[in-house]
Amino acid sequence: MAWLIGLGALAILGWFAYSTVSALQQTADSMAQPVNSLGTQVAQALQPVGALSTQVSEVLHPTPTVMPDPVTIIHSVRSLARLETVQYTVEKVVTAEEGQKGLSFLFGDRLLFVAHGVVIAGVDLAKLQPQDLWVENGVLYVRLPEPEVFVATLDNQKSYVYDRETGLLTHGDIQLETAARQVAEREILQAALDDGILDVAKRNAEAYLTILFRDLGFHEVLFVEGTPVPTAQPTP
Template identity: 30%
Template sequence: MKTFFRWLSVFLLAAAAAAGGWFYHGRMQSAQTEVLSREGVLTQIRQLNRLESTAFYIDTIIRTEKKGDWRKLWQDAQSGLFIVRGKVLAGIDLDKLTADNVNIIDGKAIISLPEVEILSVDLEEIEVYDIRTGHLNLLPMDKTVFKTVQEQARKQVLASACKAEILKNATTQAQGKLEDLFRLTQTPVSVYPAAVPVCK
């Protein structure tokens, strides 16, 4: 009788293990099927919101000058020297990624990326190095000068980032980041970036 119960216990344990393995295998197959659908791939990517692949920092110098009025004896003439620290972010707006950008071929995800773009141009700090109003520096500085400084600084910071080929670097980085994302999920994928657009 003891032998019978011993064999019965072994049989039940084996059956439980087989059922557990079947359940685990079924879950894995189900998960893999979900990942390798267009909707599953898009969901994984869109969780990133924006793919900020490259950040460019630069310090630049802005000079301003305003000619004075002879009726004020040119005392309202203004000149300024500013040091500006700027940051440019480039990457992909993933809201532009649609099902047309994703194909599943032989169990492999094929992703065609939208163009990278400039996501933001920010001025993190503006330091006043020198300000002069007229020869005697008697009048206060015209506050509109700071608006001019901001406008010129944004243009100059962006131009420097474009010269440093920020969009080309962002394209390469975006491709690599998405490949790394799917490598972590063990999903076979090929990522094809769009042509690098003109930076402006």
């Protein structure tokens, strides 16, 4: 009998606990609804402010519109036979400035330009003449054109203005960066020349052509300078 009474008491306690939890859950849900509603109202109220901020940003910092002319003019077409044998990648820092030294804080303009450039050199095989190749005693003699620089240009994706300072009474010279780029191109070319890019281009061209001529059946190839000897026989 006692165990029946205990079982009934447990059932009553379980029902009471379930009722209490359900009541608390309903109360929490009812309290959360106004909060969620308030959050939605605040978000809706702030939408015009966000839209206005976006419009102001677009006015102050408009996106540039680039419209190329539909007409393209090709001035010339020229066949090339250039053998590019070496490429230099050069970085150069250029400082460009203008304005009187004493009044630079008022009228001066100064920028620091970091230039990344590419210099490509090789030999122009289109300049190779029939008399520049001859065979004597089973030896192929070759007189190559002088090596030259084909390309010396800036990499616009990597070149940039690192810093710029303008005076209080000036907005700066729009041509100053252009001048800095022109100087940077010349400096990059000169740096490659000083490092011996033409000599490297010549050696690489000779090494490449030696392999090519040997594959064609000329087992001995000599590169010479000057005019061919009188007994030379042009290759067919």
